[in-house]
Amino acid sequence: MIELLNNRYNRRVTEEPSGPAEFHPTGLLRHPTYALGKLHKAMHAQLGTPLREHWVLTYLAERNEISQQEMANVMEIDRSEVVRLIDSLEQAGLVTRNRDPEDRRKYRLAITAAGNRVREETDAKIFAATDVLLARLTPTERETLHRLSLKALGYDTDES
Template sequence: MIEELNNRYNQQVTTEPSAAGAFHPAGLLRFPTYLFGKLHKALHAQLDTPLREHWVLTYLAERAEISQQEMANAMEIDRSEVVRLIDSLEKAGLVTRTRDPEDRRKYRLTITAAGNRLRRDTDAKLTEATDVLLARLTPAERETLHRLALKALGYDER
């Protein structure tokens, strides 16, 4: 399959695509990271909840209180973006932000009961959307895809 994509890429394209949505440049399809990006965008399009907010809630659900800086480091996003995310989540009653008693310059973040409910609901939506998106794969192929993605990123197997 990869060799076929590389061969298509190396051939001169002489015809115009019939529809913009149907055109998939072989030069991009040969890169797994491009394909994973397309999968991510397709999944995101099926949900009505911002995934970044879900990631924050999931991280908070797995940790006790953490600082905004710890969240920025864990999410690998700019601290100012974390502030905007937390502002939104706090306004919605999904996260509480309290001053750190040891360092009043810092805030400690905690997920609320409502935040946990939304996280669980979004987990279910993600599972359903993933099932639709990966319907062409067998359960074994899905497991292999997941395992290999974890391995490529350097995470231990589940």
């Protein structure tokens, strides 16, 4: 498959693509990160919502009572963006933000019961959307794709 994409990329295109749905940028499809990015964008489109809020809720469900700085570090985004995310989640009643009793300059974040329900609902939507997006893959291929993605990120996929 990779060789086929490379060959298609190296060939000169003599015809205009017949439409956006039929155009495949083979020069980009040669890169796994581009293909994975396309899957990520397709997930956003399928869900109709950004996933950052879900990531925040998921992390808070696993690690309750964390600082905004820890969230910024984990999400690998600017602290000001975390403030905007938390503002939105707090206004929706999904997250609480309280002053840290040990350092009044900091806030401690926690997920609410409503936030946990939304997280669980979004998880179910993500699993359903994943089934649609990866319908061309067998269950074994899906597991392999997931395992290899985790391995590329540095996670030991042999640990249980």
